[in-house]
Amino acid sequence: MKAARYVLLLALLLSLAAPARAADDARPATGLPTAQPAEVGMEAAPLAQIAPRMQAFVDQGEIAGAVCLVARQGRVVSLEAVGQADLEAKRPMRPDTLFCIASMTKPITATALMTLVDEGKLSIVEPVSRYLPEFKETAVTGGKAVPITLKHLLTHTSGLSGSQQNQGSLEETARALAKQPLAFEPGTKWQYSPGLSVIGRVVEVVSGQSFEQFLQDRIFGPLAMVDTTFHPTADQQSRLARLYQRGAQDKSLEPATHWLVDVSPEKSPNPSGGLFSTAPDMVRFYQMILNGGQLDGRRIVSAASVRQMTTLQTDDLTTGFTDGNGWGLGWCLVRQPQGVTRMLSPGTFGHGGAFGTQGWVDPERKMIFVFMTQRIGLPNSDASPMRDTLQDLATQAVIDKQ
Numbered sequence: 497m498k499a500a501r502y503v504l505l506l507a508l509l510l511s512l513a514a515p516a517r518a519a520d521d522a523r524p525a526t527g528l529p530t531a532q533p534a535e536v537g538m539e540a541a542p543l544a545q546i547a548p549r550m551q552a553f554v555d556q557g558e559i560a561g562a563v564c565l566v567a568r569q570g571r572v573v574s575l576e577a578v579g580q581a582d583l584e585a586k587r588p589m590r591p592d593t594l595f596c597i598a599s600m601t602k603p604i605t606a607t608a609l610m611t612l613v614d615e616g617k618l619s620i621v622e623p624v625s626r627y628l629p630e631f632k633e634t635a636v637t638g639g640k641a642v643p644i645t646l647k648h649l650l651t652h653t654s655g656l657s658g659s660q661q662n663q664g665s666l667e668e669t670a671r672a673l674a675k676q677p678l679a680f681e682p683g684t685k686w687q688y689s690p691g692l693s694v695i696g697r698v699v700e701v702v703s704g705q706s707f708e709q710f711l712q713d714r715i716f717g718p719l720a721m722v723d724t725t726f727h728p729t730a731d732q733q734s735r736l737a738r739l740y741q742r743g744a745q746d747k748s749l750e751p752a753t754h755w756l757v758d759v760s761p762e763k764s765p766n767p768s769g770g771l772f773s774t775a776p777d778m779v780r781f782y783q784m785i786l787n788g789g790q791l792d793g794r795r796i797v798s799a800a801s802v803r804q805m806t807t808l809q810t811d812d813l814t815t816g817f818t819d820g821n822g823w824g825l826g827w828c829l830v831r832q833p834q835g836v837t838r839m840l841s842p843g844t845f846g847h848g849g850a851f852g853t854q855g856w857v858d859p860e861r862k863m864i865f866v867f868m869t870q871r872i873g874l875p876n877s878d879a880s881p882m883r884d885t886l887q888d889l890a891t892q893a894v895i896d897k898q
Contacts, residue, residue: 513526526565526734528678528780530572531571536573537894542890543566543893554580557742558749562869563591563735564576564578564868564886565576574890582737596707599768600849601627602768607796607805610801611796624646624698627698642678644656645682646690647825650691651810652686655680656673657687658691660689666700686815696765718771723773724771726763775866775868808829820833830842830845836878837887852883854878855866865886
């Protein structure tokens with residue numbers, strides 16, 4: 497009975513908080529349908545601790561606020577918003593608050609490329625120079641030109657290095673990156689890189705569309721991801737969470753700035769980290785991947801491409817950002833659960849963002865965890881105590897592992 501009341505209260509609060517949507521947008525405000533925990537083999541008590549535990553991080557001055565979402569078997573069992581989206585304006589966090597998701601953009605970029613693989617328009621083992629001729633002369637410092645494949649770019653093993661900030665348009669950014677010497681021979685090491693930015697440019701060249709329009713047509717539109725964009729509208733900007741950093745006083749936070757949170761209309765779309773989104777939008781993307789590439793009867797990408805993206809591609813190379821990880825195509829993979837991933841199943845995949853945002857899919861448990869906040873300067877956003885707490889409470893709630 498308590499579980500039923502919990503879910504009914506959640507649905508009521510979400511219906512009150514949800515903004516007006518277009519008449520043809522039939523998706524739930526939660527992103528996916530909701531369920532009572534017991535309906536998906538979970539108990540309510542651990543999930544009920546998510547909000548107070550997150551509020552404790554707010555009270556400690558670690559974050560201004562957060563939105564946390566847990567889904568299982570295609571349904572949302574917990575969606576909590578705590579703290580403030582804007583401390584100065586006293587604007588509370590809401591389920592529909594937008595966040596700069598930073599590098600959580602990368603798996604979306606990888607998925608976009610794989611839709612073109614599905615159509616036979618390219619192969620990940622091909623050299624990028626086939627589509628971007630400027631990379632024909634790219635070489636390790638003092639060495640001869642070496643081929644960089646699309647797979648190298650997708651797995652951060654290309655040898656590209658430096659900032660992931662766009663240098664003008666995507667075309668200009670790719671040209672600038674092609675002129676830089678490689679840090680190592682492709683395929684020999686793992687180093688986080690702007691490789692997915694080059695992938696975004698390949699998508700433009702092969703599709704004949706702008707990267708922004710391609711994502712809208714192929715992913716965001718079909719998935720009804722109504723708040724995922726490189727360029728938030730005026731309404732969406734009014735729902736943006738503000739970026740914060742540690743303040744001078746104990747337990748205090750102060751506004752921060754970063755090029756990633758620039759919402760100016762002339763800013764070019766950044767495939768490595770430029771998207772803004774909400775927890776309900778992101779859970780739809782993750783559920784589509786968990787379903788093998790489809791959601792609500794709409795196929796976005798093939799099941800074969802999903803398997804390729806979420807299967808280890810970096811062999812025994814040491815990868816970041818937490819111990820025991822490997823890399824798929826644009827996705828981080830949990831190979832050996834430990835530390836912040838100790839409660840997750842081997843094969844869990846996802847990605848974090850620079851400002852503490854996290855999105856992870858545990859295919860064994862059929863679970864999705866989304867954590868949204870905007871805090872710069874975390875020692876390691878992928879290993880934050882907030883991520884740890886959300887995953888720990890959510891997995892504690894599982895009583896039926898099927």
